[in-house]
Amino acid sequence: MIELVLKSVLRTEESETWLGEDGQIGATVSSAVNFLHNPVDNNVFACHNHSITWVTIGSLITMAKLQGQAKADYVQRMFDEIAPSYDRGNRVMSLGQDMSWRRIAIRTAALPAGGAALDIGAGTGDMAFLLAPHAGTVVGIDFAPNMVALAQRKARSRESWRHVSFLLADALHLPFPDDGFHAVTIAFAIRNVADIRRGLSEMQRVLAPGGRIVCLEFVKPNSRFVRNGYFTFLRLALPTLGRLSGGRPESHRYLAESIKDFYTADDLRLMMREAGFTSVRSKGLNWGTVAVVSGVKDERSKVAHDRNDS
Numbered sequence: 196m197i198e199l200v201l202k203s204v205l206r207t208e209e210s211e212t213w214l215g216e217d218g219q220i221g222a223t224v225s226s227a228v229n230f231l232h233n234p235v236d237n238n239v240f241a242c243h244n245h246s247i248t249w250v251t252i253g254s255l256i257t258m259a260k261l262q263g264q265a266k267a268d269y270v271q272r273m274f275d276e277i278a279p280s281y282d283r284g285n286r287v288m289s290l291g292q293d294m295s296w297r298r299i300a301i302r303t304a305a306l307p308a309g310g311a312a313l314d315i316g317a318g319t320g321d322m323a324f325l326l327a328p329h330a331g332t333v334v335g336i337d338f339a340p341n342m343v344a345l346a347q348r349k350a351r352s353r354e355s356w357r358h359v360s361f362l363l364a365d366a367l368h369l370p371f372p373d374d375g376f377h378a379v380t381i382a383f384a385i386r387n388v389a390d391i392r393r394g395l396s397e398m399q400r401v402l403a404p405g406g407r408i409v410c411l412e413f414v415k416p417n418s419r420f421v422r423n424g425y426f427t428f429l430r431l432a433l434p435t436l437g438r439l440s441g442g443r444p445e446s447h448r449y450l451a452e453s454i455k456d457f458y459t460a461d462d463l464r465l466m467m468r469e470a471g472f473t474s475v476r477s478k479g480l481n482w483g484t485v486a487v488v489s490g491v492k493d494e495r496s497k498v499a500h501d502r503n504d505s
């Protein structure tokens with residue numbers, strides 16, 4: 196049944212090639228169907244054991260171009276699969292710099308002592324644990340069950356992390372009431388969120404007026420010189436570093452592709468302003484390949500909420 200549906204879609208797309216063997220990357224049925232509605236040039240699908248694999252004619256896998264539910268399904272599944280090697284991969288591929296970038300992001304969040312912090316796309320919990328000494332409570336959310344399980348296991352390992360908890364939840368539908376957190380952080384995750392504007396709007400909703408959002412992310416550098424060098428690094432060195440860290444080749448390809456396809460820090464600042472944040476600023480790190488972009492939820496938005504409610 197599943198095969199029939201897909202084959203007929205493929206015919207209407209006039210794909211000449213049908214690759215019936217197992218490819219490298221799998222996806223759920225819904226994501227493949229969604230993907231077919233947003234076809235990327237040169238892609239064909241193969242169906243294997245009720246899961247669908249897409250491969251690209253030629254060598255480049257363009258997963259980073261997926262959109263909507265297809266992207267969400269792919270990202271969720273990929274992070275679930277790489278969870279065990281995720282921390283090691285981070286250290287190796289950032290050449291040991293990722294924790295210092297996270298510390299800078301946390302200082303930028305300026306969480307009031309004892310405040311409530313939310314970390315979105317928390318992964319294995321690195322941001323949440325760095326927030327812990329400053330916070331009364333820290334909640335990390337992620338939609339990849341294996342990442343959440345790992346973070347929860349780490350949280351149980353230290354007495355000083357008793358106030359840090361992790362939930363399985365989607366950044367696009369946060370299970371929290373309005374105005375509840377004094378700071379919201381998101382590290383290396385907004386690039387992976389299927390609908391960035393909606394994600395920002397959810398973060399704005401749950402942030403308390405006067406609270407700060409901080410987004411740490413790989414961005415497209417403004418300087419053409421740096422950009423060329425960086426993209427060459429992503430193409431040539433990243434796969435080797437990825438192999439050294441024991442990760443999966445597809446995930447390194449996705450990482451490189453998603454960074455190349457992502458926005459500049461200027462674009463992110465603009466999106467934050469459009470989402471309603473004020474005092475939006477960014478700080479470039481690592482030659483402008485990483486950015487800490489922050490904004491504040493306007494104090495007046497509480498008044499605006501209250502007026503709308505009455």
Ligand SMILES: C[S@@+](CC[C@H](N)C(=O)[O-])C[C@H]1O[C@@H](n2cnc3c(N)ncnc32)[C@H](O)[C@@H]1O
Pocket residue numbers: 267270271274285315316317318319320321322336337338339342364365366367381382383384387388389
């Ligand atoms: C590159 S990891 C970053 C993890 C962590 N923040 C860190 O600093 O290492 C991106 C994480 O975002 C999560 N993610 C992506 N989209 C999400 C969504 N819509 N809702 C919740 N988590 C999401 C992924 O599951 C993954 O764990």
